[in-house]
Amino acid sequence: MTEESTDQATPGSQETVPEQSPLALVSGKPVVDLPKDLYIPPDALAVFLEAFEGPLDLLLYLIRRQNMNILDIDVSEITRQYMDYIGAVEAMRFELAAEYLVMAATLAEIKSRMLLPSRESDDDEEVDPRAELIRRLQQYERFKQAAEDIDALPRLERDTFAVSAALPDMPSSQPHPDVDLREMLLALQGVLRRADLFTSHHVERERLSTRERMSAILSALQGDHFATFESLFTVEEGRLGVVVTFLATLELVKEQLIEVVQAEVLGPIHVRARAVS
C-alpha cells in the first residue's frame, strides 16, 4: 500500500471516503476502489490481495478506511465491504486462502446475531456478538504495530555495520593436542594388526629399556668423535643399568649403528656413531 492519496474516486461508488489510499497500483495508476460492477483489472485484485496479511489485516484496513473505531464496528457495513472483495476475488477465480472464507462466515454470523432483537435487553449476560472479533482485531493490531517497531529498530547491515581491522603478523600459538597414552597404543595395535606382526616380528621381544638406551647412546655419540666405552655406563644405575647399556651397545653394533675401536689389546675401547650427523 502506498501512502499516496488520490481523488480518483470511481463514479457511482457510494462508500468512497475522501482521503483513502489506493488499493493497488496497476501500471502505475492507483486503483482506489472496487467499482460496483465488479469490473476490476485482474492484476489489481491479485496485487490487492497480496498486500494483506490475511483477513484480520483486510478487516483492519476496511475499518480504517471507514474511519470507524475498532471498538465500535459497524458490522453490517464492514461485512458488506468484506463480502464485496471476497465476491470480486471469487468472480475472478483467484485462489482465496481459506482463512478469508472463514472470516466471511464469521462476519455473516455476527451480522445476523446483531439483527436479532436481544431477548432481554437488561440482561448483563448478554454478550456483544462483536466482542470476539474485536478482541482478535485488537490483538492482531498490536503485533502488526510491533512488527513495524521491530523493523524500525536500528539493525546491522542497514543502520550500522560491524567493523573489523586487518590483523598484523600473529605469533603462532597453536596449542598442542592432548594425547592419551591408550590412544597411542590403540593406534599401534592397528599398525601391528595391519602388518600382521604379532607372530613374526621381532618388535615384540625386545626390551624397551634396551631400545631406549640405544637411543641414549646414539645421541651421546652425536658428532664425529670417539667416546670411551666406559663413559657410556653410569655406575649409579647399578648392575641392571650396566646390563641394559651393554645389551644396547651390542644391539647398536649388530645394527651397524656404532663402531667400536680398540687400538691395542687390553687398551681403552672407544665407540663412535657410524654415520656422522
Added chain:
Amino acid sequence: MNEEHLLRIQAIAEAALLAAGKPLSLDQLRELFSEQERPARQVMEHVMVLLENACEGRGFELKKVASGYRLQVRQAYAPWVGRLFEDKPQRYSRALLETLALIAYRQPVTRGEIEDIRGVTVSSNIIRTLLEREWVRVVGHRDVPGRPAMYATTRQFLDYFNMTGLDQMPPLSEVRDLEEIGREIEKNIQAEIEFESPAAENDDESPGQTLH
C-alpha cells in the same frame, strides 16, 4: 592502576574488538591478558567507558549488545558506508516481521499460537528463514497432541537489532479490554456531564450531589 596502564588496556581491548569483528564479552576481553596482568571486572568495565568516550567524534562507536561489546559504524555514517556494498540492505516482509514480533513478545510460542493471532497460516519458509538467520530457535515442544515446537528469540537476534536484552524491545501497545473501555467511556461521559452541569442546569437537586 595509573592512567598509562588503563590506556594500554583500552588499546588492547579496542584492538581485540576490531580483530574479532563481533561482540566480545567482558570476560572474553579479560581473558586476553595473562593471569598476572588480568584486569579485574570493574577495571575492565571502567576501561569500556573510557573506550566508548574515546570513540566520540570518530566513524565508529562502542555498543553494548546481548553478547557483549561491539565496535560498529556510527548510524549517522551508515548511508555512506552502505555504498560500499552492492546489495541493498535486505528488506523483510511484513509476514516475517509479524511472526518475529510474535515470537519476540510471546515466547515461547508455537506456530499454531502465532497463526491464531495473525489469522493466517505461517509459511514454513518464514520459520526456516528465522531459524537460518539464528534469530529464533526451538526451545522445546508443547505437551499437546503433535508436540509442536516452541520458538524463542536468540542472542543473535538481540545483537542484530542492537539490543542487550528483550527489555529493550519497543513496548507492545496495550490491549484495553472491552470492559475497561466501557468504564472509560462512562467516565468520560461522567466528566462531560459534570463539566456542563453547573452552567446549564438549575433544577432543585441538592448542590452537594455529585453523582448524576
Added chain:
Amino acid sequence: MNEEHLLRIQAIAEAALLAAGKPLSLDQLRELFSEQERPARQVMEHVMVLLENACEGRGFELKKVASGYRLQVRQAYAPWVGRLFEDKPQRYSRALLETLALIAYRQPVTRGEIEDIRGVTVSSNIIRTLLEREWVRVVGHRDVPGRPAMYATTRQFLDYFNMTGLDQMPPLSEVRDLEEIGREIEKNIQAEIEFESPAAENDDESPGQTLH
C-alpha cells in the same frame, strides 16, 4: 574547507575502512560521497594523514598498502589479540599416533623402517609435528645410502605420559588386550569428532580415516 567538514570526511573514511574489512583506494573512498560532496583527491589524501594521526595511541593504525589504505590492528598488541584465535587443540591423526608409537617401540628407527611396518608413507608433516613437539628427536643417521635420520623418543615424551622410562610402556604382547578399552576409546573419540566435526586435518595421508 573547514575543520569540521574535514573531520566528517575523516570519520566516514574511517567507518568505511573498518566496515570494508579490506583495503580501499583513495578513489573508492571518494566514491562513497555523492558527486556534489565528493572531496578532491588532494583533500582525501590530506584526510588520510589526519586519520593516521588520529590513530596514534589506539589499538589500530592506518597502513598504506598496494591496493590502498587499510586499518590494521597494531603489531604491538598481536600477543593479546592472538589469544582470540587460539584454536581449540586439534586431534592428532591416527597416522601420527602410529608413527609415534613405532618410534617409541622401535627406536632408534628411520622413517623408511616406520613406513615398512605401517605399509604407507609417513608424511613429512607428521615427523615435523613430532619434532616440534619435542617428543622425538634425531639421534643419528643410519649408515646406508641417503643416510636417513634415526628417530628416538625424548625425555619430554616420557614426561608428558608420566613415565620415568620406556620400560613403563606396556609390553607389546599386552597391546593386544587393549582391544576392549580400545573400542571404548574409539567410541568416545568418535563422539567427540562428531561433536566438533569440522575439525581441520592436515597431516593425514589417508583421507578416508575418521579418527584424528
